[in-house]
Amino acid sequence: MSEDNQLTDAEDLQERLAEVQTLLARHKLVEDLVHRQEGPRHDLVEDIVHKQHLHELQNKLEPMHPADIAYILEALPPDERLIVWDLVKAEHDGEILLEVSDAVRESLIESMARNELVAAAESLDADELADLAPDLPQSVIDDVFRSLPADEREHLRAAMSYPEESVGSIMDFDMVTVREDVTLEVVLRYLRRFEELPDHTDQLFVIDRDERLKGVLPLNILLVNEVDVEVGSLMQTDFVEFEPDDEAEDAAKAFERYDLVSAPVVDGDGKLLGRVTVNDVVDYIREEAEHEQLAHAGLREEEDIFASVWDSVKNRWAWLAVNLVTAFFASRVIGAFEDSIEKLVALAALMPIVAGIGGNSGNQTITMIVRAIAMGQVQPDAMRRLLRKELGVATINGLLWGSLLGLAAWWLYGSYQLGIVMTAAMTLNLLLAASAGVGIPLMRQKFGADPAIGGSVMITALTDSGGFFIFLGLATLFLM
Amino acid sequence: MSEDNQLTDAEDLQERLAEVQTLLARHKLVEDLVHRQEGPRHDLVEDIVHKQHLHELQNKLEPMHPADIAYILEALPPDERLIVWDLVKAEHDGEILLEVSDAVRESLIESMARNELVAAAESLDADELADLAPDLPQSVIDDVFRSLPADEREHLRAAMSYPEESVGSIMDFDMVTVREDVTLEVVLRYLRRFEELPDHTDQLFVIDRDERLKGVLPLNILLVNEVDVEVGSLMQTDFVEFEPDDEAEDAAKAFERYDLVSAPVVDGDGKLLGRVTVNDVVDYIREEAEHEQLAHAGLREEEDIFASVWDSVKNRWAWLAVNLVTAFFASRVIGAFEDSIEKLVALAALMPIVAGIGGNSGNQTITMIVRAIAMGQVQPDAMRRLLRKELGVATINGLLWGSLLGLAAWWLYGSYQLGIVMTAAMTLNLLLAASAGVGIPLMRQKFGADPAIGGSVMITALTDSGGFFIFLGLATLFLM
Numbered sequence: 001m002s003e004d005n006q007l008t009d010a011e012d013l014q015e016r017l018a019e020v021q022t023l024l025a026r027h028k029l030v031e032d033l034v035h036r037q038e039g040p041r042h043d044l045v046e047d048i049v050h051k052q053h054l055h056e057l058q059n060k061l062e063p064m065h066p067a068d069i070a071y072i073l074e075a076l077p078p079d080e081r082l083i084v085w086d087l088v089k090a091e092h093d094g095e096i097l098l099e100v101s102d103a104v105r106e107s108l109i110e111s112m113a114r115n116e117l118v119a120a121a122e123s124l125d126a127d128e129l130a131d132l133a134p135d136l137p138q139s140v141i142d143d144v145f146r147s148l149p150a151d152e153r154e155h156l157r158a159a160m161s162y163p164e165e166s167v168g169s170i171m172d173f174d175m176v177t178v179r180e181d182v183t184l185e186v187v188l189r190y191l192r193r194f195e196e197l198p199d200h201t202d203q204l205f206v207i208d209r210d211e212r213l214k215g216v217l218p219l220n221i222l223l224v225n226e227v228d229v230e231v232g233s234l235m236q237t238d239f240v241e242f243e244p245d246d247e248a249e250d251a252a253k254a255f256e257r258y259d260l261v262s263a264p265v266v267d268g269d270g271k272l273l274g275r276v277t278v279n280d281v282v283d284y285i286r287e288e289a290e291h292e293q294l295a296h297a298g299l300r301e302e303e304d305i306f307a308s309v310w311d312s313v314k315n316r317w318a319w320l321a322v323n324l325v326t327a328f329f330a331s332r333v334i335g336a337f338e339d340s341i342e343k344l345v346a347l348a349a350l351m352p353i354v355a356g357i358g359g360n361s362g363n364q365t366i367t368m369i370v371r372a373i374a375m376g377q378v379q380p381d382a383m384r385r386l387l388r389k390e391l392g393v394a395t396i397n398g399l400l401w402g403s404l405l406g407l408a409a410w411w412l413y414g415s416y417q418l419g420i421v422m423t424a425a426m427t428l429n430l431l432l433a434a435s436a437g438v439g440i441p442l443m444r445q446k447f448g449a450d451p452a453i454g455g456s457v458m459i460t461a462l463t464d465s466g467g468f469f470i471f472l473g474l475a476t477l478f479l480m
Numbered sequence: 481m482s483e484d485n486q487l488t489d490a491e492d493l494q495e496r497l498a499e500v501q502t503l504l505a506r507h508k509l510v511e512d513l514v515h516r517q518e519g520p521r522h523d524l525v526e527d528i529v530h531k532q533h534l535h536e537l538q539n540k541l542e543p544m545h546p547a548d549i550a551y552i553l554e555a556l557p558p559d560e561r562l563i564v565w566d567l568v569k570a571e572h573d574g575e576i577l578l579e580v581s582d583a584v585r586e587s588l589i590e591s592m593a594r595n596e597l598v599a600a601a602e603s604l605d606a607d608e609l610a611d612l613a614p615d616l617p618q619s620v621i622d623d624v625f626r627s628l629p630a631d632e633r634e635h636l637r638a639a640m641s642y643p644e645e646s647v648g649s650i651m652d653f654d655m656v657t658v659r660e661d662v663t664l665e666v667v668l669r670y671l672r673r674f675e676e677l678p679d680h681t682d683q684l685f686v687i688d689r690d691e692r693l694k695g696v697l698p699l700n701i702l703l704v705n706e707v708d709v710e711v712g713s714l715m716q717t718d719f720v721e722f723e724p725d726d727e728a729e730d731a732a733k734a735f736e737r738y739d740l741v742s743a744p745v746v747d748g749d750g751k752l753l754g755r756v757t758v759n760d761v762v763d764y765i766r767e768e769a770e771h772e773q774l775a776h777a778g779l780r781e782e783e784d785i786f787a788s789v790w791d792s793v794k795n796r797w798a799w800l801a802v803n804l805v806t807a808f809f810a811s812r813v814i815g816a817f818e819d820s821i822e823k824l825v826a827l828a829a830l831m832p833i834v835a836g837i838g839g840n841s842g843n844q845t846i847t848m849i850v851r852a853i854a855m856g857q858v859q860p861d862a863m864r865r866l867l868r869k870e871l872g873v874a875t876i877n878g879l880l881w882g883s884l885l886g887l888a889a890w891w892l893y894g895s896y897q898l899g900i901v902m903t904a905a906m907t908l909n910l911l912l913a914a915s916a917g918v919g920i921p922l923m924r925q926k927f928g929a930d931p932a933i934g935g936s937v938m939i940t941a942l943t944d945s946g947g948f949f950i951f952l953g954l955a956t957l958f959l960m
Contacts, residue, residue: 011730014856067737075856077865099737188703197700199739202682219699220677223668250491256766257547257579259679259759261741278758279739285762286736289769290851296776297847298840305852306865309872316844316873323840324881327833328888334829335892341821341828348821348828349814352835352944353807360778360803364796367777371770372785376494376555385557385786392789393796401804408808412815464832 017072019060024080027053058087066092070099073108077306082111093120098128103304103311105135118143126152127172127274130159158244158273167251168244170284171265171274174198177205180214180232184225187217200277202261206235213241213264213272241266244273248284255281296456298323326461330355333465337472340480346413347475350422353405355467358429361397362459365390365437373441373451387438394434398427417479425471432470433463497552499540504560507533538567546572550579553588557786562591573600578608583784585615598623606632607652607754610639638724638753647731648724650764651745651754654678657685660694660712664705667697680757682741686715693721693744693752721746724753728764735761776936778803806941810835813945817952820960826893827955830902833885834951838909838943841877845870845917846935853921853931867918874914878907897959905951912950913943
């Protein structure tokens with residue numbers, strides 16, 4: 001965090017956004033006038049007013065925190081976004097690029113010249129640079145790489161080599177290390193030599209001659225003890241440490257469970273490589289939650305709300321295509337029973353209810369099971385117990401809501417047989433939904449796939465086609 | 481965090497859970513034997529073996545961190561859960577109750593005697609106690625309240641008075657305060673008088689005589705400066721502060737934006753009341769994400785995966801009832817066109833496709849808009865722009881996928897008129913979905929409702945009934 005930038009709370013931020021928008025609107029008004037009018041004198045006047053607005057805008061942006069500027073950039077439509085981006089001081093470009101969403105980042109990077117990109121990239125730490133790298137042109141990365149000192153270059157190479165979702169991908173290299181055979185007095189003197197400590201330094205890492213991690217010394221402990229004590233006698237040896245290949249999700253859970261601010265990352269030999277800090281964990285948790293939310297609605301990635309129609313179509317078509325295929329399949333199931341529907345058209349009106357409720361109920365089950373799996377609560381032998389419970393819930397719901405609908409069908413169409421078929425079909429489809437709701441995620445987990453992905457589509461496809469088949473099949477068997 | 485408890489990474493935790501389960505299984509085996517066999521000698525032998533297992537189990541649990549015990553409790557079925565709960569050292573009861581999910585907490589509290597509950601509650605800080613209070617019997621709270629010293633009582637009263645989702649509800653009272661006219665040396669000496677500093681102390685709060693907050697002194701700055709400097713010359717006066725009535729969500733966003741570890745909470749007069757720390761923010765973010773995920777699938781609250789069938793039915797019925805009503809309504813829309821379906825049964829097979837794709841597309845739109853609103857990106861004047869974009873996307877998708885399906889319908893049923901109706905209905909229903917996807921959340925926001933809640937149900941209801949109506953209506957007009 002840059003200490004010289006103002007911090008604002010949520011309301012202030014909204015106000016600032018409004019101010020920026022007002023200035024942009026005025027600026028646009030002037031520009032429109034310039035385009036409409038002719039003559040050199042007019043141009044000159046307008047030009048001055050014009051520049052005044054931009055200057056005022058720049059003054060507003062100047063003291064703002066990069067994260068707040070990122071926020072404002074996200075909220076602006078593309079043309080206004082680029083005006084603001086041009087006015088932002090170049091020294092903050094890198095930090096701002098890190099803060100904005102992927103979609104907006106792309107549009108900003110596209111607008112920048114190569115030397116601007118190199119300058120922005122060079123202002124970042126190795127771990128930050130690694131996050132930005134996938135969006136930068138290769139030539140820019142090569143340039144930056146060449147300009148780095150050897151150790152930074154090594155850090156960058158390491159940071160870029162770890163897969164996404166690994167601890168390595170959220171690790172940084174800003175840590176303070178001490179030796180165990182020195183006194184706190186020496187440590188305090190050593191710290192005073194720093195210009196400032198790295199952000200989120202809540203503990204110092206105690207290492208030996210071979211850079212192997214021996215323990216950690218929390219600042220809390222450093223500060224409450226007398227200065228003549230040795231580090232070795234105060235350091236904690238029971239602490240959470242990660243390896244770069246550990247799952248970021250596991251690290252996030254450990255941060256949550258143990259309320260950590262930072263944690264060391266070591267290699268297989270116990271050599272200290274870097275650390276993970278809570279701010280990266282918070283970002284990770286938020287991103288994962290968003291990712292899941294988007295995936296659930298079939299959006300491939302976060303969408304710039306001002307994206308072009310075409311970009312939006314590209315972001316959304318895959319999901320619609322999948323659903324089209326499953327819907328088409330369900331339609332063919334119905335098609336197979338057209339004779340029955342022709343004889344008893346009430347079936348056409350009632351069948352979507354059976355399919356729909358099955359889908360809802362199946363989604364409830366699968367959501368619960370996926371959550372339980374994610375929290376590590378589902379042991380292999382719990383499967384039978386879970387299935388039994390879900391089948392119980394399905395039976396109760398099926399008989400309860402199925403009977404209600406059966407009565408409604410009887411009342412509407414005057415056929416108690418139709419009512420019984422309705423009740424039976426509802427119950428059977430809910431049982432199908434429950435089995436699939438437990439089975440699909442557990443199967444996916446067994447075969448090493450992420451149990452959270454695509455489950456909802458699969459279960460809806462199953463309960464739609466299955467629901468139509470069960471209801472129309474029973475009707476054909478018993479009512480024709 | 482208790483310093484004397486072992487911390488474990490994710491794999492170890494799984495192993496420990498497995499060990500606990502093995503011991504529980506052995507314990508159960510012995511118990512089954514005891515029940516099956518008779519005679520005092522057998523009983524005695526079994527009893528010893530029995531006790532041995534429980535003793536071994538207790539040894540396993542003894543060194544574990546409360547959060548890890550909470551994890552194990554969550555993963556065990558009710559009967560085994562209570563065996564483990566009985567073995568846990570009473571001094572950790574309070575902390576563990578805080579860590580488990582609401583559903584599991586209820587089952588644990590039910591199993592505890594009143595004096596155990598009072599003891600557990602008394603071991604907690606005021607802010608923690610306030611979190612637990614809603615689940616405790618009133619008599620327990622009264623007892624605890626009477627036993628507290630006056631200032632703690634005041635804290636508890638305050639903590640319990642703030643609404644959920646407010647900063648007050650996630651605030652704690654563990655802060656270290658200093659005066660601005662003392663030197664760092666004095667501060668360091670003052671800190672050494674502490675047994676230990678409160679967790680997440682990354683900054684000291686600088687207050688005046690009237691407890692008004694003047695600035696903050698980050699430990700980072702304290703540690704790198706010479707000891708003869710005065711606090712006043714080093715403290716930062718530009719910092720994020722909250723009031724207890726601020727939204728917790730806004731605080732979470734500020735923590736994310738500015739990478740905070742702690743932030744002060746002040747009253748209207750600037751008097752320091754408490755602080756928010758990043759661990760509470762992490763819990764809040766995780767809980768909100770989970771809550772949203774559950775709400776999306778129509779689960780009222782987190783479900784104990786081992787909950788009884790009946791508890792699960794209660795947790796899920798409301799959503800199914802709502803969907804039943806909307807499905808029934810859609811069914812009546814179809815019912816109004818039964819004559820048309822009787823004449824052209826292909827309509828019955830094709831109509832679910834129109835309805836289904838509309839629902840998917842509408843959910844994509846609404847998810848995006850709700851996210852944009854949550855991030856504060858949607859200004860009132862952006863509405864027209866967003867609507868225009870979404871209508872554009874809908875038109876393209878409608879013509880694209882609609883034509884494909886129109887061709888399929890033509891091919892299947894040999895009627896190009898049917899194909900055209902199919903294409904037109906798809907396009908119109910996608911336009912309806914787009915309008916509703918933009919309109920519903922913006923309307924809800926305008927009228928002060930949470931735009932995230934229930935949007936998915938509303939839009940699916942609309943695209944189902946609307947889709948049936950548009951498709952069957954067009955068919956009746958042009959094909960009959």
